[in-house]
Amino acid sequence: xxxxxxxxDDIAHGIASGSLRPGERLPSVRETSASRGVSxxxxxxxxxxxxxxxxVEARPRSGYFVRDRAGSQAEPALSHPIAREQExxxxxxxxxxxxxxxxxxxxxxxxxxxxxxxFPLPKLALALGKAARQLDPWKTVEDLAPGSAALRRQVGLxxxxxxxxxxxxxxxxxxxAMEALNLCLEAVTRPGDLVAVESPTFYAxxxxxxxxxxxxxxxxxxxxxxxDVPSLAAVLGQHPVKACWLMPNFQNPLGSLMPDTAKxxxxxxLAEHDVPLIEDDVYGELYFGTQKPRPAKAWDRxxxxxxxxxxxxxxxxxxxxxxxAAGRYAQSVARRKxxxxxxxxxxxxxxxxxxxxxxGYDRHLRQLRQALATxxxxxxxxxxxxxxxxxxxxxxxxxxxxWVELPDGVDALELHRLSLSQDVSLAPGHLFxxxxxxxxxxxxNFGHPGDPRVEGAIKTVGTIARALARQPQDAxxxxxxx
Amino acid sequence: xxxxxxxxDDIAHGIASGSLRPGERLPSVRETSASRGVSxxxxxxxxxxxxxxxxVEARPRSGYFVRDRAGSQAEPALSHPIAREQExxxxxxxxxxxxxxxxxxxxxxxxxxxxxxxFPLPKLALALGKAARQLDPWKTVEDLAPGSAALRRQVGLxxxxxxxxxxxxxxxxxxxAMEALNLCLEAVTRPGDLVAVESPTFYAxxxxxxxxxxxxxxxxxxxxxxxDVPSLAAVLGQHPVKACWLMPNFQNPLGSLMPDTAKxxxxxxLAEHDVPLIEDDVYGELYFGTQKPRPAKAWDRxxxxxxxxxxxxxxxxxxxxxxxAAGRYAQSVARRKxxxxxxxxxxxxxxxxxxxxxxGYDRHLRQLRQALATxxxxxxxxxxxxxxxxxxxxxxxxxxxxWVELPDGVDALELHRLSLSQDVSLAPGHLFxxxxxxxxxxxxNFGHPGDPRVEGAIKTVGTIARALARQPQDAxxxxxxx
Numbered sequence: 012x013x014x015x016x017x018x019x020d021d022i023a024h025g026i027a028s029g030s031l032r033p034g035e036r037l038p039s040v041r042e043t044s045a046s047r048g049v050s051x052x053x054x055x056x057x058x059x060x061x062x063x064x065x066x067v068e069a070r071p072r073s074g075y076f077v078r079d080r081a082g083s084q085a086e087p088a089l090s091h092p093i094a095r096e097q098e099x100x101x102x103x104x105x106x107x108x109x110x111x112x113x114x115x116x117x118x119x120x121x122x123x124x125x126x127x128x129x130f131p132l133p134k135l136a137l138a139l140g141k142a143a144r145q146l147d148p149w150k151t152v153e154d155l156a157p158g159s160a161a162l163r164r165q166v167g168l169x170x171x172x173x174x175x176x177x178x179x180x181x182x183x184x185x186x187x188a189m190e191a192l193n194l195c196l197e198a199v200t201r202p203g204d205l206v207a208v209e210s211p212t213f214y215a216x217x218x219x220x221x222x223x224x225x226x227x228x229x230x231x232x233x234x235x236x237x238x239d240v241p242s243l244a245a246v247l248g249q250h251p252v253k254a255c256w257l258m259p260n261f262q263n264p265l266g267s268l269m270p271d272t273a274k275x276x277x278x279x280x281l282a283e284h285d286v287p288l289i290e291d292d293v294y295g296e297l298y299f300g301t302q303k304p305r306p307a308k309a310w311d312r313x314x315x316x317x318x319x320x321x322x323x324x325x326x327x328x329x330x331x332x333x334x335x336a337a338g339r340y341a342q343s344v345a346r347r348k349x350x351x352x353x354x355x356x357x358x359x360x361x362x363x364x365x366x367x368x369x370x371g372y373d374r375h376l377r378q379l380r381q382a383l384a385t386x387x388x389x390x391x392x393x394x395x396x397x398x399x400x401x402x403x404x405x406x407x408x409x410x411x412x413x414w415v416e417l418p419d420g421v422d423a424l425e426l427h428r429l430s431l432s433q434d435v436s437l438a439p440g441h442l443f444x445x446x447x448x449x450x451x452x453x454x455x456n457f458g459h460p461g462d463p464r465v466e467g468a469i470k471t472v473g474t475i476a477r478a479l480a481r482q483p484q485d486a487x488x489x490x491x492x493x
Numbered sequence: 494x495x496x497x498x499x500x501x502d503d504i505a506h507g508i509a510s511g512s513l514r515p516g517e518r519l520p521s522v523r524e525t526s527a528s529r530g531v532s533x534x535x536x537x538x539x540x541x542x543x544x545x546x547x548x549v550e551a552r553p554r555s556g557y558f559v560r561d562r563a564g565s566q567a568e569p570a571l572s573h574p575i576a577r578e579q580e581x582x583x584x585x586x587x588x589x590x591x592x593x594x595x596x597x598x599x600x601x602x603x604x605x606x607x608x609x610x611x612f613p614l615p616k617l618a619l620a621l622g623k624a625a626r627q628l629d630p631w632k633t634v635e636d637l638a639p640g641s642a643a644l645r646r647q648v649g650l651x652x653x654x655x656x657x658x659x660x661x662x663x664x665x666x667x668x669x670a671m672e673a674l675n676l677c678l679e680a681v682t683r684p685g686d687l688v689a690v691e692s693p694t695f696y697a698x699x700x701x702x703x704x705x706x707x708x709x710x711x712x713x714x715x716x717x718x719x720x721d722v723p724s725l726a727a728v729l730g731q732h733p734v735k736a737c738w739l740m741p742n743f744q745n746p747l748g749s750l751m752p753d754t755a756k757x758x759x760x761x762x763l764a765e766h767d768v769p770l771i772e773d774d775v776y777g778e779l780y781f782g783t784q785k786p787r788p789a790k791a792w793d794r795x796x797x798x799x800x801x802x803x804x805x806x807x808x809x810x811x812x813x814x815x816x817x818a819a820g821r822y823a824q825s826v827a828r829r830k831x832x833x834x835x836x837x838x839x840x841x842x843x844x845x846x847x848x849x850x851x852x853g854y855d856r857h858l859r860q861l862r863q864a865l866a867t868x869x870x871x872x873x874x875x876x877x878x879x880x881x882x883x884x885x886x887x888x889x890x891x892x893x894x895x896w897v898e899l900p901d902g903v904d905a906l907e908l909h910r911l912s913l914s915q916d917v918s919l920a921p922g923h924l925f926x927x928x929x930x931x932x933x934x935x936x937x938n939f940g941h942p943g944d945p946r947v948e949g950a951i952k953t954v955g956t957i958a959r960a961l962a963r964q965p966q967d968a969x970x971x972x973x974x975x
Contacts, residue, residue, distance in 0.1 A: 102828065102832070106828060106831075112634060112637075113634055113635050113637070115631055115634075115635075122634075124633070124634055126630075127630030127631065127633045127634070128630055130630075132625075132628060132630060133626065135625070136622065136625035136626040136628065136840070137622075137626070139621065139622065139625045139840060140618065140619075140621065140622025140623075140625060140626070141622075143614075143617070143618035143621045143622060144615065144618040144619070144622070146614060146618065146811075148608075148609030148610055148612075148614060148810075149597055149609065150811065151606070151609045151810040151811030152594060152595055152597075152604075152606055152609070152810075152811075153595050153597075154811065155594075155595070185834075186668050186672075186813075186834040186835075186837070186838075187834055187835055187836070189832075189833070189834050189835045190668075190833060190834040193832070193833055193834075197704075202684055202706070215832070218832050219832065222679075222829070222832050222833075224684070328630075328633040328634075329628075329632065329633030329634075329636065329836065329838070329839030329840070330838055330839065330840065331668075331834065331835070331836055331837065331838045331839070332838075346584065346588060347704070349588075350584070350671075350675070350697070350700050350701065350704050351671070351672060351675055351704075351833070352667075352668040352669055352671050352672040352675075352813065352834070353668075353669055353671045353813065354669070354811065354813055355668070355813065356668075356811070356812055356813045356814075356838045356841050357811030357812070357813070358618070358621060358811070358812065358841070359838050359840070359841060
């Protein structure tokens with residue numbers, strides 16, 4: 012860790028612990044330089060980093076101030092879904108809207124992926140080539156599900172480092188987190204069962220439910236603190252929920268992060284009802300704070316949590332390597348993996364194991380987090396500047412999505428259609444709920460720091476949204492032409 | 494093609510067309526050398542190759558004779574399954590028996606895989622490394638399902654070369670054939686539906702049916718000519734079959750090859766009933782004859798055939814790249830691929846495309862076919878020598894499995910158990926049927942030409958089988974101790 016990073020972390024701790032309070036002014040650069048015995052430029056870099064991470068804000072000619080987290084731009088409120096059992100049918104809409112993801116002429120505000128340029132692809136290529144050349148042919152049989160021993164060991168070490176007890180034996184390597192999530196869902200449900208999800212929900216979770224013929228019940232979710240555990244308790248009391256599918260860390264699309272106390276309460280609740288949790292944790296490494304948030308699985312003592320993650324968002328997009336630590340369901344998941352696709356590509360598994368051991372994954376992650384945190388500020392500021400009055404935006408502490416609530420009456424599908432005509436993609440809120448609520452919300456991807464078109468694209472979308480906000484009464488009729 | 498290969502092909506044509514008849518003696522090496530104007534050593538090599546491919550046999554001090562294909566050792570007969578709708582429950586047995594596949598101390602007669610040493614792994618590693626280093630980051634988004642354009646083009650060219658019209662647009666790249674088959678099954682069935690399969694059936698097909706909650710109806714299948722089309726017609730007339738899952742080329746475990754006329758009749762029958770065919774063709778490239786057998790899809794005019802194959806058995810074991818050309822179901826399969834696992838590893842797709850274009854795939858395949866054909870003779874001879882009287886063995890024209898029918902009363906699970914204690918694995922016949930018939934059959938893998946232990950292992954299994962054949966009345970009681 013560099014000197015300015017250490018200094019920034021130290022100050023962030025002070026803010027988190029309350030010794031520096033919202034609105035308070037940080038010591039001047041000169042004061043801090045003297046008191047800490049570091050150069051002024053180190054202090055400048057540290058303050059910049061703190062600003063990028065959202066801890067402080069610079070006020071012209073006044074210095075840096077600890078940010079009020081409920082700051083100037085309002086956040087969306089806790090969602091209030093109707094707790095009813097719903098058939099799921101979202102796929103057609105999802106495919107229709109997201110088919111644009113591959114068009115590289117579009118500014119990818121609607122994309123599900125961060126920019127591939129953020130990742131150490133050349134270094135990965137070397138690790139992959141080396142592993143492939145040195146591949147013991149026997150591994151093509153040995154690395155079938157549950158997967159490469161070397162890779163599972165590396166993944167196990169990372170659980171250990173975050174204080175989460177996971178037996179390497181319960182890890183099953185998969186073709187990305189998507190396969191892990193599907194196999195876990197298969198292991199804990201039968202067609203027709205009911206699954207509790209957040210509101211809004213990641214659309215791929217809804218698609219997975221639809222694919223398996225499951226019903227969904229949506230649970231109130233706060234844009235900053237995640238699923239509301241008392242609401243979930245009420246749902247579990249009233250409905251025959253067979254499993255939960257949740258994202259406690261940097262939920263897609265909210266970016267919400269459940270506090271540790273809430274995670275603990277969640278696990279206690281599920282243990283009481285003996286309901287398994289499919290924990291989708293693909294964004295957990297992309298935190299902007301000082302410490303990696305632990306998964307809910309860290310509190311699990313009954314083997315009820317099937318923790319799923321991958322390297323697709325943090326290291327190796329397109330390599331398609333994920334895993335699940337599936338607790339008491341590990342053998343069932345491993346068998347389903349054998350039946351579904353036999354194995355994950357063996358040279359790729361070995362190549363990632365090689366990179367994790369020697370490639371500097373944590374150094375890369377630090378750079379990635381900083382790039383995303385900085386870009387979040389840039390995109391959030393652009394939205395504040397260009398979007399219509401009354402817009403609410405989340406302030407996520409990790410990941411690369413903003414969830415934007417537009418004034419009532421602005422139809423997100425209409426906004427999506429008009430933005431596309433200006434070469435900008437968006438993910439309309441309709442995708443994120445079984446009953447297509449969130450019609451005036453959009454998810455905006457801020458994971459493309461290198462793309463110079465982003466700020467202009469935000470302005471374009473904002474201009475269209477302002478126009479729509481002025482004539483909401485026409486939305487329904489225009490929608491008919493989509 | 495080398496000179497001796499051309500000569501061997503020419504003679505094989507003569508045999509196939511009937512101008513050289515079973516039992517007839519080939520001209521001596523000296524005669525052929527003179528008449529063809531090639532060296533004696535070229536003739537020797539050609540005759541050796543013909544022997545390896547099973548067209549001729551060498552008789553000591555007499556020369557080479559055209560082989561009587563219904564020769565000295567009898568083949569198993571057409572199967573006679575009871576055409577009833579069955580729930581499928583084979584997985585526990587399959588996992589129990591095949592868990593041994595990874596133990597490298599065992600002689601792998603029960604393995605589903607050929608020896609990894611048969612494949613050009615170093616050359617593949619170079620192609621993979623090169624593709625990964627040159628990877629356009631955008632491809633990590635672009636190569637999502639349906640898959641890499643470069644790889645789909647290469648696969649499309651191979652269809653074209655075998656005279657099979659496939660639009661590159663209908664090709665979906667998958668994580669091995671196993672994922673392709675599962676996604677195709679999902680595209681054409683709903684849980685509870687009935688699927689027609691061969692008898693015996695590849696156990697992974699039964700597992701896929703079980704996983705999706707489907708019922709099976711087994712159809713009479715001939716060990717040389719594959720599924721019996723009249724029997725299938727009767728089944729389609731009497732049962733609400735929603736799909737067929739068949740292996741027209743070198744069926745696992747029979748090694749049967751449907752003649753072109755039968756494939757044509759099959760496709761006509763299915764067109765008449767509008768029933769889709771999931772065609773598992775992973776062994777089609779491993780033919781010992783002179784010409785690649787076409788898939789049944791070559792006769793399909795209605796888009797009813799979902800043709801599935803992979804590189805796992807022919808080029809790149811462990812790379813986990815397969816595909817389907819899914820006809821009218823292509824879009825449905827591509828969407829299911831997106832939902833199931835999003836994409837197949839992008840550098841691996843690009844690496845295989847690179848190898849296919851420049852690596853010499855067809856040269857490798859020629860060597861592979863010859864190695865397997867030679868080994869088939871060696872293993873078949875060892876079985877003839879060591880197995881009990883009354884044993885019947887298939888004479889497959891491709892692939893790497895022999896299907897061995899032991900005398901009545903020899904229990905294959907017992908044989909499997911006793912062989913394991915002697916460090917030899919076997920695939921007992923019980924695995925290959927929903928009702929666990931074929932109790933006196935075993936599948937023997939001859940795909941390990943380099944393994945010096947194979948001949949001794951066959952002798953070991955034969956000795957145990959002889960002992961069991963002498964005391965069949967005890968089989969039932971011994972089985973209780975398994």
